Amino acid sequence: MADNRQIQQQQEVVDAWHAMEHLVAHVERGGLPARVAPTIMCRRGEEQLGALLTETHVYCGADVEYSSSMFAAGGLFFTAATLAASAAVNANNRRKAEAASRPQWRPWGQFPAILTNQRLLLMTEQWTTYDFGALLMIEPNPVNYSVSLHFEGAYPLSLRGPWVPWATVVICATLFGQPWPPGYLPAQQPPVHVTAQQPALPPR
Numbered sequence: 530m531a532d533n534r535q536i537q538q539q540q541e542v543v544d545a546w547h548a549m550e551h552l553v554a555h556v557e558r559g560g561l562p563a564r565v566a567p568t569i570m571c572r573r574g575e576e577q578l579g580a581l582l583t584e585t586h587v588y589c590g591a592d593v594e595y596s597s598s599m600f601a602a603g604g605l606f607f608t609a610a611t612l613a614a615s616a617a618v619n620a621n622n623r624r625k626a627e628a629a630s631r632p633q634w635r636p637w638g639q640f641p642a643i644l645t646n647q648r649l650l651l652m653t654e655q656w657t658t659y660d661f662g663a664l665l666m667i668e669p670n671p672v673n674y675s676v677s678l679h680f681e682g683a684y685p686l687s688l689r690g691p692w693v694p695w696a697t698v699v700i701c702a703t704l705f706g707q708p709w710p711p712g713y714l715p716a717q718q719p720p721v722h723v724t725a726q727q728p729a730l731p732p733r
Contacts, residue, residue: 544691545691546691546694548692549698553708556701556707557707557708561702561706564576564577564578565577565580569645574647577644578703579643579696580641581690581692582641582690583640584690585640585686586635586689587635588633588684588686589684590632590633640652644699644700647662648660659683659686661703663680663681665679667701667710669694669701674690674693674694675693691730
C-alpha cells in the first residue's frame with residue numbers, strides 16, 4: 530500500500546514536470562497560460578490560472594530565548610571552577626540562540642495556493658494575498674521543485690512542491706511574456722523514472 534502511494538506521488542512529479550515542459554513550449558510560441566474556472570471571487574480583469582499545494586518557507590528572524598545556569602556551592606576552588614564552567618555553557622547557549630534568531634528560511638507550513646494573472650493567494654489561517662505588482666524578484670529553482678518570491682512589504686517566500694516549476698512558468702509568462710525571468714537560464718532536468726524506491730521530491 531505504501532509503495533503504491535509512493536508510486537502515485539512520483540507519478541504526480543512526472544506529470545507536473547511534463548505539464549511545465551508543455552507550458553514552456555506554449556509560452557515560447559507566444560501563448561499564455563490558460564485560465565480556469567474561478568474558485569475565488571476575482572477582481573476586475575482578474576483570471577484564475579491554477580491551484581496547487583505548496584510546502585512554504587518564509588525568510589525571517591525569530592525571538593529565541595536561552596536560559597543561564599549559575600549555581601555554585603562548596604569550597605573556593607570548587608566554586609570558581611563551577612562558575613567558569615557555567616559561564617562557558619552560558620556563552621555557548623547564547624551563541625546558539627543568536628544563530629537561531631538570525632534571518633533564515635523557516636518552515637511555515639503546507640498550504641493550498643491559487644494563481645491568478647494578478648496575484649498569488651495562500652490559504653494559511655485565512656487567504657493571504659501577494660500582488661504581483663509588488664513582486665521585486667523571482668528566483669526559480671525548478672530542479673529542486675522550488676521558487677523564491679520577494680514581495681515589497683512582506684517576508685520572502687519559498688514555495689516547493691511537484692507543481693511549483695509549472696507555477697513558476699505561469700507567473701513568469703504572466704509578468705514577462707516568457708517562461709523564465711529575463712536573463713535566467715534553467716538547468717536541464719534529467720528524466721524522472723517512476724519507481725517505488727524513489728522519493729517523490731529530492732531532499733531540500
